[in-house]
Amino acid sequence: MYQFNYERPKSLADAEALLAKADDPKLLAGGQTLIPTLKQRLAMPSDVIDIGGLKELDFIRAEGDAIMIGAATKHATVANSADVRKHNPALAALAGGIGDPAVRHMGTLGGSIANNDPAADYPAACLALDAKIHTTKRLIEADEFFKGMFETALQDGEIIREVTFPHPEKAAYMKFRNPASRYAMVGVFVSKGPWGIRVAVTGAGQNGVFRVSEMEEALAKNWSPDAVANVKLPAKGMNADLHGSAEYRAHLVTVMAKRAVAAAG
Amino acid sequence: MPVVAMTVNGKPASADVEARMLLVQFIREQLGLTGTHVGCDTSQCGACVVHVDGRAVKSCTMLATQAEGAEILTIEGLAPDGDLHPVQKAFREHHGLQCGFCTPGMIMTAVDMIRRKPDLDEETVREELEGNICRCTGYHNIVKAILAASQEMR
Amino acid sequence: MSDKASGEGIGQPVRRKEDFRFITGNGHYTDDITRPRQTWAYFLRSPHAHARIRAIDTSQAEQAPGVVAIFTGKHVAADKLGGLICGWTVSSKDGTPMKVGPHPILALDTVRYVGDHVAMVVAETLADARAASELIDVDYEPLPATISLDTCQNGNAEQVHPEAPRNTCFEWELGNKPETEAAFAKASRIVKLDLKNNRLIPNAMEPRAALGEYDKGSGIYTLHTTSQNPHVARLVLSAFVGVAPEHKLRVIAPDVGGGFGSKIFIYAEETACVWAAAKVGRPIKWTGDRSEAFLSDAHGRDHLSHAELALDGNGKFLALRVKTIANLGAYLSTFSASVPTYLYGTLLSGQYDIPAIYVEVDGVYTHTAPVDAYRGAGRPEATYLVERMVETAARETGIDPAEIRRRNYIRTFPHQTPVIMNYDAGDYEASLDAAMKAIDYAGFPARKSEAARRGKLRGIGMSSYIEACGLAPSAAVGSLGAGVGLWESAEVRVNPTGNVEVLTGSHSHGQGHETTFAQLVASRLGIPMEQVEIVHGDTDKVQFGMGTYGSRSGAVGMSAIVKALDKVEAKAKKIAAHLMEAAVEDIVFENGTFTVQGTDKSLPWAQLALSAYTAHGFPSADIEPGLKEGAFYDPTNFTFPAGCHICEVEIDPDTGITRIEKFVAVDDFGTIVNPMIVEGQVHGGIAQGIGQALLEHGIYDAESGQLVTGSYMDYCMPRADDLPSFTLGFTKTVCPSNPLGMKGCGEAGAIASPPAIVNAITDALGIRDIEMPATPARVWSAIQAATPRAAAE
Ligand SMILES: Cc1cc2nc3c(=O)[nH]c(=O)nc-3n(C[C@H](O)[C@H](O)[C@H](O)COP(=O)(O)OP(=O)(O)OC[C@H]3O[C@@H](n4cnc5c(N)ncnc54)[C@H](O)[C@@H]3O)c2cc1C
Numbered sequence A: 001m002y003q004f005n006y007e008r009p010k011s012l013a014d015a016e017a018l019l020a021k022a023d024d025p026k027l028l029a030g031g032q033t034l035i036p037t038l039k040q041r042l043a044m045p046s047d048v049i050d051i052g053g054l055k056e057l058d059f060i061r062a063e064g065d066a067i068m069i070g071a072a073t074k075h076a077t078v079a080n081s082a083d084v085r086k087h088n089p090a091l092a093a094l095a096g097g098i099g100d101p102a103v104r105h106m107g108t109l110g111g112s113i114a115n116n117d118p119a120a121d122y123p124a125a126c127l128a129l130d131a132k133i134h135t136t137k138r139l140i141e142a143d144e145f146f147k148g149m150f151e152t153a154l155q156d157g158e159i160i161r162e163v164t165f166p167h168p169e170k171a172a173y174m175k176f177r178n179p180a181s182r183y184a185m186v187g188v189f190v191s192k193g194p195w196g197i198r199v200a201v202t203g204a205g206q207n208g209v210f211r212v213s214e215m216e217e218a219l220a221k222n223w224s225p226d227a228v229a230n231v232k233l234p235a236k237g238m239n240a241d242l243h244g245s246a247e248y249r250a251h252l253v254t255v256m257a258k259r260a261v262a263a264a265g
Numbered sequence B: 001m002p003v004v005a006m007t008v009n010g011k012p013a014s015a016d017v018e019a020r021m022l023l024v025q026f027i028r029e030q031l032g033l034t035g036t037h038v039g040c041d042t043s044q045c046g047a048c049v050v051h052v053d054g055r056a057v058k059s060c061t062m063l064a065t066q067a068e069g070a071e072i073l074t075i076e077g078l079a080p081d082g083d084l085h086p087v088q089k090a091f092r093e094h095h096g097l098q099c100g101f102c103t104p105g106m107i108m109t110a111v112d113m114i115r116r117k118p119d120l121d122e123e124t125v126r127e128e129l130e131g132n133i134c135r136c137t138g139y140h141n142i143v144k145a146i147l148a149a150s151q152e153m154r
Numbered sequence C: 001m002s003d004k005a006s007g008e009g010i011g012q013p014v015r016r017k018e019d020f021r022f023i024t025g026n027g028h029y030t031d032d033i034t035r036p037r038q039t040w041a042y043f044l045r046s047p048h049a050h051a052r053i054r055a056i057d058t059s060q061a062e063q064a065p066g067v068v069a070i071f072t073g074k075h076v077a078a079d080k081l082g083g084l085i086c087g088w089t090v091s092s093k094d095g096t097p098m099k100v101g102p103h104p105i106l107a108l109d110t111v112r113y114v115g116d117h118v119a120m121v122v123a124e125t126l127a128d129a130r131a132a133s134e135l136i137d138v139d140y141e142p143l144p145a146t147i148s149l150d151t152c153q154n155g156n157a158e159q160v161h162p163e164a165p166r167n168t169c170f171e172w173e174l175g176n177k178p179e180t181e182a183a184f185a186k187a188s189r190i191v192k193l194d195l196k197n198n199r200l201i202p203n204a205m206e207p208r209a210a211l212g213e214y215d216k217g218s219g220i221y222t223l224h225t226t227s228q229n230p231h232v233a234r235l236v237l238s239a240f241v242g243v244a245p246e247h248k249l250r251v252i253a254p255d256v257g258g259g260f261g262s263k264i265f266i267y268a269e270e271t272a273c274v275w276a277a278a279k280v281g282r283p284i285k286w287t288g289d290r291s292e293a294f295l296s297d298a299h300g301r302d303h304l305s306h307a308e309l310a311l312d313g314n315g316k317f318l319a320l321r322v323k324t325i326a327n328l329g330a331y332l333s334t335f336s337a338s339v340p341t342y343l344y345g346t347l348l349s350g351q352y353d354i355p356a357i358y359v360e361v362d363g364v365y366t367h368t369a370p371v372d373a374y375r376g377a378g379r380p381e382a383t384y385l386v387e388r389m390v391e392t393a394a395r396e397t398g399i400d401p402a403e404i405r406r407r408n409y410i411r412t413f414p415h416q417t418p419v420i421m422n423y424d425a426g427d428y429e430a431s432l433d434a435a436m437k438a439i440d441y442a443g444f445p446a447r448k449s450e451a452a453r454r455g456k457l458r459g460i461g462m463s464s465y466i467e468a469c470g471l472a473p474s475a476a477v478g479s480l481g482a483g484v485g486l487w488e489s490a491e492v493r494v495n496p497t498g499n500v501e502v503l504t505g506s507h508s509h510g511q512g513h514e515t516t517f518a519q520l521v522a523s524r525l526g527i528p529m530e531q532v533e534i535v536h537g538d539t540d541k542v543q544f545g546m547g548t549y550g551s552r553s554g555a556v557g558m559s560a561i562v563k564a565l566d567k568v569e570a571k572a573k574k575i576a577a578h579l580m581e582a583a584v585e586d587i588v589f590e591n592g593t594f595t596v597q598g599t600d601k602s603l604p605w606a607q608l609a610l611s612a613y614t615a616h617g618f619p620s621a622d623i624e625p626g627l628k629e630g631a632f633y634d635p636t637n638f639t640f641p642a643g644c645h646i647c648e649v650e651i652d653p654d655t656g657i658t659r660i661e662k663f664v665a666v667d668d669f670g671t672i673v674n675p676m677i678v679e680g681q682v683h684g685g686i687a688q689g690i691g692q693a694l695l696e697h698g699i700y701d702a703e704s705g706q707l708v709t710g711s712y713m714d715y716c717m718p719r720a721d722d723l724p725s726f727t728l729g730f731t732k733t734v735c736p737s738n739p740l741g742m743k744g745c746g747e748a749g750a751i752a753s754p755p756a757i758v759n760a761i762t763d764a765l766g767i768r769d770i771e772m773p774a775t776p777a778r779v780w781s782a783i784q785a786a787t788p789r790a791a792a793e
């Protein structure tokens, strides 16, 4: 690791101020992505600003027909929240399937979507559930937020405060784990709600999380596993590596979508 | 250099540390508690698992400064009076260790697992061990030991 | 025998003595040791698979904070240190010895694999050393790399070593070629298969580490290191590398976190640490991180083979011929030449009576990390080949897989195979029968159709393996090219108070010697186990030893202890006879008590021990004071553990995921000292075998030579949820070649399981072959290839 200054602001406002002041700052939430990156000397921030402990970012509130989750809420907290389990069990299950128990004790929602790893799980949930991402500066629709591999709409100095997930009528997430890393090799989140029907895919695409309109249309006509079983995705644009070809990943999208629809009921 | 202060195995511990010092380095190098191990550099093997405020965490993926004010429990603190914890006993009884390198992390993970899920079954134990790699045992006896300990602690 | 003693006796599942320190965090691994004024080493490694080093400029790095010294190949050469050696010389068919390229500790003018050692930075902290290493300016001229086994012997392939034309280190053969050809000529069927044995990366959970020290006053060097055989390390470092004379070098292997072969070898890092400790006048510690382990630990397996099996009209095997290309990596490692030759070719007869065998092995260099012994070492490769061939023969002849094995099993012993080995004992059918019963082989068709109703493909596969353990008779290995003898030593020291220290040249890094060896000694002397201490891993304490690998510690290490105990008992009887005024022949030693036959005179062990040291009134010409005996045991033969593993898998055709539903292992290890520990060894071995068959693969980019699977993000380690619980069983034929009748159990699981799994997968899919690891992607592709219409699902 390179040297850096460590700051632990007492409030979100302090964090913003520190962020504005530092040369090349980096926010630290759960550290489950940032610290491995620092250890590999792949990042060299001047200041590491730890917002992991900020109470104002650590909450789950069910209000009306949505759940608001603070950016620094840990995966384990989301997975175990009675409110999330009641209103959005697919989201709770997704959070409970991220990494391993120790990772879930530290990793946060905000860190996950800010990082936008193309194999991460939360981005699929955000996109499929029409989530609203509230930052210190504005509200960003999930559709606008994820901009490709490790790229988001976040600007310098902008901090995610919370994510609002409207309750779905039906939803499920199916993950085919990379055998080695256990991240999503292909993860498919299907949902039906006020926003209509959405199918979001993580892990498979070269540009990160994406929606599959053919599947959404097919499900709009007929909400059943069979409806997506016949929607084949082209291999073009899919990742290919030692764990699987682009064709294999394209195939898995269909399989996982089918299973997700079956699980969603 | 920042000063960090925390409680480790019930005793206060503090030191001037570089901001980049990992919690595992603080535990091993500053405090000389070498029961917590390092088996990888990508946060996957779990040899370094300790409890931070009662929850299992990979101490190689946390800065020492992040643990400011926290209660840390390491393998050395699990049975302070020499009376083994039921999980420690079960690992011995069921031969859940061979070279012993993964063992401290396994035991700390198991204690946390049983706390969260008192009604364990084999499948759940295997899933919950996702973040702990053992090269020696094939997990067979580790799973057996954890199930036995969870029975014992019920 | 007291209750206590029988509870601890041979054959009892005694809980391990060593566990207390590990479960309480009180183990002492190399990295746990810290010395005053200790410095840290970091190795700058080659980013290129092959490059010429035009120049190395360390001037800027030397000025970096905390730097104590920087060493390159020039410094090593200036000190006239030798290079790293291969301790086994293999000769080619034409009689020429293998062609060895030099293996410098730090590269001189060429780097030959990604991770090759270029410079060592010694600094106050590891962070300082690592930061400084980034300031070293190495002027590389990148060169093309030879990576692929398919093409490395082509005339136009880039040369790894000028000494070895066509990158060929040796062209070895074994067996009788004319007889084999003749048998093929009259065969009614010939089964052919091309097989790959995938490259594996050992991944003991404790990364390699070293702490080198030099005491100026005495001139003694001390090296704490993660070694399976500290005495061999000392011998190599003194006699061949020339770090220090043997009597001025102490090597200590404290608690070691797993080895699996990878910690047998003498590597550059520990060598450099102990050598440089004298140069900087301070202790130097190096602890590898996992990424370095991936790059620089010796890898395992990596064979490309073509095999042909000749059968008569009744499914009897007539002959086997094999051509194998074995990857040795960029340099020969400590034992690498022996692994694909004498540990591989000699096992190609399997459990079968095959009248003629002929095998050719080309050992080749590539620009990849050295390849050497990894759990099983040569024997898994042999078993994989034999058991895949037998299974294929069964399918092609339509004979049931169990039946074809039965028809060909060796049934009389001793049995001389056409490939050196002389099997001493075994009952192969007994293991087969027990395994078939345990897995309910007869019920498989019903389970298969039930699975089919759920849309799953179920398959079953077996593997009847044999291995040669108990390495090894010194004369035999010497005649085959070994640079060392493979005996073992032991010393039994009885203290005046009657408790006992046993010094052994074996080394425990998970195998539980502190328990099993103590079981042996305690039951023999009739004392409680807690009165026995097993001492190992320190060249200052144990005079010499060959270490632990090749499942040799029981058969060879414990036999040495038995021999030393025989001597202790003989002397003790002499003392007892003197004390009780009886003839030595009349002394009986049982349950820790010496008695004079036919009288009520007796003497307990503790009293005898004390008397041995008070020595009052000993006839000094006859009886020396003290009670301490040593022995060297040289085995008379290899041992031959064997058995049958059967595996049942279920495949999800949609995803290609293979789940192991049942895994049964029935093994014949001869005498078992501690079944609990033996079962643990089998579990661990099977897990590594499942890893090889389904998950693990060390892959280099064919062009750049970069290690693609350089971390757990891409190298797939078996985790708890990849594996089932295992069902184990044992059969027993006592090994006639050592006093305890033991055969060894450490590698069986890794040897037997891969072909059982691949046989099961190919059975489920109805295909001839699938490459290991049978990842979901590969299985899915195989299904697509076999049934094009399935893709349309
Ligand atoms: C072994 C292991 C396995 C894992 N497996 C999975 C998996 O299966 N699926 C999966 O999805 N993930 C997985 N992860 C990643 C894990 O979910 C991380 O926790 C997550 O990606 C990052 O969250 P964090 O809180 O740890 O963020 P950090 O590491 O602290 O930060 C990550 C990035 O986000 C930025 N950031 C953090 N918070 C904010 C904020 N509020 N506003 C703006 N920017 C912010 C940081 O500056 C940094 O750039 C795994 C991680 C590990 C170590």
Ligand code: FES
Pocket (backbone or CB within 6 Å): B037, B038, B039, B040, B041, B042, B043, B044, B045, B046, B047, B048, B049, B058, B059, B060, B061
């Ligand atoms: S050392 Fe922490 S996960 Fe491997």
Ligand code: FES
Pocket (backbone or CB within 6 Å): B096, B097, B098, B099, B100, B101, B102, B103, B133, B134, B135, B136, B137, C205, C257, C258, C510
């Ligand atoms: S006991 Fe050796 S790694 Fe688990």
